[in-house]
Amino acid sequence: MRLTGAQMVWESLVREGVDTVFGISGGAVIHLYHALPEYPIHHVLMRHEQAAAHAADGYARATGKVGVCLATSGPGATNLVTGLATAYMDSSPVVAITGQVATPFIGTDAFQEVDITGITLPITKHNYLVTDIRELPVVIKQAFHIARTGRPGPVLIDIAKDVQAAQGEYQYPDEVHLPGHRVPRNDISSPVQQAARMLNEARRPLLIAGHGVILAGAEHALVQLVEKANVPVVTTLLGIGAIPETHPLCLGMAGMHGEAYTNLAMSEADLIVSLGCRFDDRLTGPVSQFGRQARIIHVDIDSAEINKNVVVDLALVGDLKDVLPALIPLVEERNRDEWLARIGEWREDSAKRDILGRESDDLVPQYVIRQLWYATQGNVVVVSDVGQNQMWEAQYFIHHRRRALISSGGLGTMGFALPAAIGVQFGLPHEQVWVTAGDGGFQMNIQELATVVQEKLPIKIAILNNGYLGMVRQWQQLFFEGRYSGTPLLGPDFAQVAAAYGIPGLTVREKSEVEPAIARAVHSDGPFLIDFRIVQEENVYPMVAPGAPIHTMIRRPEASEQG
Amino acid sequence: MKHTVVALMEDKPGVLNRVSGLFRRRNYNIESLSVGHSETPGISRMTVVVEGDERVVDQVIHQLEKLINVTQVFNVTHQPTVIRELALIKVKATAGTRTEIMELANVFRARIVDVSATSLTVEITGPEEKVNSLIGLLRPYGIEELARTGRVAMVRGGNGHSDEPDDAPQATSESK
Ligand SMILES: Cc1ncc(C[n+]2csc(CCOP(=O)(O)OP(=O)(O)O)c2C)c(N)n1
Ligand SMILES: [Mg+2]
Numbered sequence: 003m004r005l006t007g008a009q010m011v012w013e014s015l016v017r018e019g020v021d022t023v024f025g026i027s028g029g030a031v032i033h034l035y036h037a038l039p040e041y042p043i044h045h046v047l048m049r050h051e052q053a054a055a056h057a058a059d060g061y062a063r064a065t066g067k068v069g070v071c072l073a074t075s076g077p078g079a080t081n082l083v084t085g086l087a088t089a090y091m092d093s094s095p096v097v098a099i100t101g102q103v104a105t106p107f108i109g110t111d112a113f114q115e116v117d118i119t120g121i122t123l124p125i126t127k128h129n130y131l132v133t134d135i136r137e138l139p140v141v142i143k144q145a146f147h148i149a150r151t152g153r154p155g156p157v158l159i160d161i162a163k164d165v166q167a168a169q170g171e172y173q174y175p176d177e178v179h180l181p182g183h184r185v186p187r188n189d190i191s192s193p194v195q196q197a198a199r200m201l202n203e204a205r206r207p208l209l210i211a212g213h214g215v216i217l218a219g220a221e222h223a224l225v226q227l228v229e230k231a232n233v234p235v236v237t238t239l240l241g242i243g244a245i246p247e248t249h250p251l252c253l254g255m256a257g258m259h260g261e262a263y264t265n266l267a268m269s270e271a272d273l274i275v276s277l278g279c280r281f282d283d284r285l286t287g288p289v290s291q292f293g294r295q296a297r298i299i300h301v302d303i304d305s306a307e308i309n310k311n312v313v314v315d316l317a318l319v320g321d322l323k324d325v326l327p328a329l330i331p332l333v334e335e336r337n338r339d340e341w342l343a344r345i346g347e348w349r350e351d352s353a354k355r356d357i358l359g360r361e362s363d364d365l366v367p368q369y370v371i372r373q374l375w376y377a378t379q380g381n382v383v384v385v386s387d388v389g390q391n392q393m394w395e396a397q398y399f400i401h402h403r404r405r406a407l408i409s410s411g412g413l414g415t416m417g418f419a420l421p422a423a424i425g426v427q428f429g430l431p432h433e434q435v436w437v438t439a440g441d442g443g444f445q446m447n448i449q450e451l452a453t454v455v456q457e458k459l460p461i462k463i464a465i466l467n468n469g470y471l472g473m474v475r476q477w478q479q480l481f482f483e484g485r486y487s488g489t490p491l492l493g494p495d496f497a498q499v500a501a502a503y504g505i506p507g508l509t510v511r512e513k514s515e516v517e518p519a520i521a522r523a524v525h526s527d528g529p530f531l532i533d534f535r536i537v538q539e540e541n542v543y544p545m546v547a548p549g550a551p552i553h554t555m556i557r558r559p560e561a562s563e564q565g
Numbered sequence: 566m567k568h569t570v571v572a573l574m575e576d577k578p579g580v581l582n583r584v585s586g587l588f589r590r591r592n593y594n595i596e597s598l599s600v601g602h603s604e605t606p607g608i609s610r611m612t613v614v615v616e617g618d619e620r621v622v623d624q625v626i627h628q629l630e631k632l633i634n635v636t637q638v639f640n641v642t643h644q645p646t647v648i649r650e651l652a653l654i655k656v657k658a659t660a661g662t663r664t665e666i667m668e669l670a671n672v673f674r675a676r677i678v679d680v681s682a683t684s685l686t687v688e689i690t691g692p693e694e695k696v697n698s699l700i701g702l703l704r705p706y707g708i709e710e711l712a713r714t715g716r717v718a719m720v721r722g723g724n725g726h727s728d729e730p731d732d733a734p735q736a737t738s739e740s741k
Contacts, residue, residue: 123583124590128633131579148633182575182636306627309620 007166008037014142024057028074030101033166049449053421055085060422065429068095076114087125091412095154104164127155135170147178152185153304193318198332204273206341213240214278223326231333240411246402257285259393263348269553275299281311287552355558367466367536371398377520387419387439390472393542417446441467441493451503463531496533507531568622568642575634576609597715645721651714657707658685
């Protein structure tokens with residue numbers, strides 16, 4: 003079959019099962035756009051290429067399928083960078099396609115030429131510059147394979163303009179030949195036995211469930227393991243949803259803003275089994291003090307994660323989809339009453355300090371998030387932004403479903419939520435998708451409201467508007483003499499902005515208005531925005547001070563001490 | 566401690582950039598790096614000398630293995646290996662010192678590869694220590710130019726490098 007390079011791209015994407023791409027056009031991809039209407043692929047016109055990358059990432063996280071974004075050369079390509087870095091940090095399978103100047107111009111600083119393969123080298127799993135049409139089908143095949151196998155990640159394909167315009171014989175390969183791409187297939191039986199023995203012998207064992215559990219689709223196996231071994235489990239931020247947070251053995255999110263009982267369990271455990279988590283510093287605190295009393299087992303698909311941050315006692319390199327089923331038959335039911343009772347006591351103490359127990363008419367963000375959970379019973383997909391709002395969402399929304407919290411963890415990219423939600427909604431058209439964001443982060447990609455309207459997406463938006471870059475303000479209050487330098491933030495009237503885009507919205511100032519406002523949004527057919535004017539200087543607690551060990555937390559004051 | 570790591574990689578544009586970018590980004594302490602063709606067409610062979618403990622070298626190996634263009638990585642530090650480096654040393658020479666320098670070179674089985682009115686160029690091959698000693702001895706005469714290739718290494722005996730590459734990383738049992 004003879005095709006142009008542009009046709010080859012779309013033909014190959016169709017064969018990879020792609021039905022939606024997120025992008026913005028330009029001179030170096032004009033051939034691609036010209037060929038697009040011939041193929042059954044829906045193109046979502048974003049308003050910024052960063053948003054296109056986040057949308058592809060959101061699509062991938064929500065569905066487990068590869069998300070695809072598209073940008074022109076030069077500024078189009080550089081705009082993708084933050085989105086690719088976000089996907090890379092969180093191991094999200096994305097394929098980014100960029101146009102490049104025509105082959106004869108490469109290296110001449112031609113108009114809109116940028117070395118995007120050079121720029122994205124450290125933030126992609128792999129990337130390609132295609133200057134020969136004969137390589138194009140193989141490259142696309144490889145790119146999708148690399149993006150989704152092993153530890154997933156973004157792959158960028160930069161295609162010279164003349165390659166898109168050229169004609170060539172098209173044959174899509176059935177198989178990939180990539181001798182340098184290793185997906186672990188080593189025999190795991192011996193470390194699995196050892197892990198089972200350690201788990202059986204442990205008196206105070208604890209599992210950490212990371213994003214890897216979700217990426218591997220091993221949520222069900224995790225629950226089986228937890229129940230059979232009677233062992234409590236904490237999650238990372240991105241591990242939320244790996245096990246229902248309603249499960250009695252789930253202790254919720256650990257780390258810098260984890261609940262006290264969660265972090266205490268982590269520091270008092272005598273065995274920590276990490277499942278698909280890379281021991282990020284926001285989880286561990288100073289590694290020298292992490293798991294002081296524990297032996298540590300690290301299960302990961304990426305061998306380079308072993309001993310990278312935390313030195314472990316047992317490494318188990320493999321896919322959780324294989325490891326957990328191998329482990330489950332070997333673990334024994336053990337009585338862990340004493341350990342679980344201790345955790346239970348810590349848990350009660352934490353509950354006493356919960357701000358929601360406080361009698362007050364203040365419009366606090368915790369209340370807003372809990373009401374959102376209550377109104378939806380958690381049966382929605384939440385896409386959270388970054389900052390205090392992200393932590394309140396993680397703490398007060400009770401996630402009982404898998405892949406129902408999408409958030410930028412590793413890079414902590416403000417502005418992620420709205421564009422990512424667009425991708426999520428395309429991936430999950432029958433789900434209600436909620437954006438939770440701060441007033442700062444929301445303004446970083448606010449232009450995507452136009453995409454929401456153009457694509458008729460019924461996305462609901464909750465802005466926790468505190469008039470500050472709140473998370474930074476909190477640090478300034480606690481650790482920088484209360485000097486609010488560069489953090490007070492003037493926002494627009496978000497409901498009016500929404501209205502200008504054609505999206506209905508409400509401004510909520512009183513606690514009593516929260517419930518009806520959320521109810522209206524939940525039951526509206528189209529998009530809806532609520533601007534919650536929350537208490538401005540509310541802080542996220544508990545908090546582990548930067549550099550402090552994970553069991554030393556700044557706690558919430560007890561209810562009786564609260565004003 | 567110094568470790569010697571040998572990596573085989575596809576001979577494609579940009580691959581060296583990927584490798585050196587990785588070393589820079591991960592903040593690895595690379596003493597030397599040398600690349601050239603291997604016995605297989607299309608595959609280059611790189612020898613890297615890494616400074617660090619076992620954990621660091623394990624990290625280097627596993628990160629290198631993640632590069633799609635890198636096909637195999639071996640840590641040859643603890644194996645019997647032939648280790649060589651080549652250096653070209655241009656040293657000042659006068660009528661008075663020329664013979665002395667040539668004798669020194671002789672002792673090291675180095676060769677004089679170029680002679681001019683004011684200098685001699687010496688070529689020496691050997692383990693780094695040997696190269697270092699000759700350089701040390703020539704320094705007083707005045708070294709005008711120096712080019713070293715960095716270490717290349719090959720495991721002794723056996724049938725090529727087909728012995729098992731490093732697979733799963735080892736957990737250390739040392740305390741944290
Ligand atoms: C793109 C980007 N720039 C800067 C930061 C640093 N940062 C982290 S949280 C934060 C404040 C976020 O403010 P807002 O979106 O209003 O959320 P809040 O913390 O107030 O809930 C900032 C500036 C970041 N994470 N991402
Ligand atoms: Mg804010």
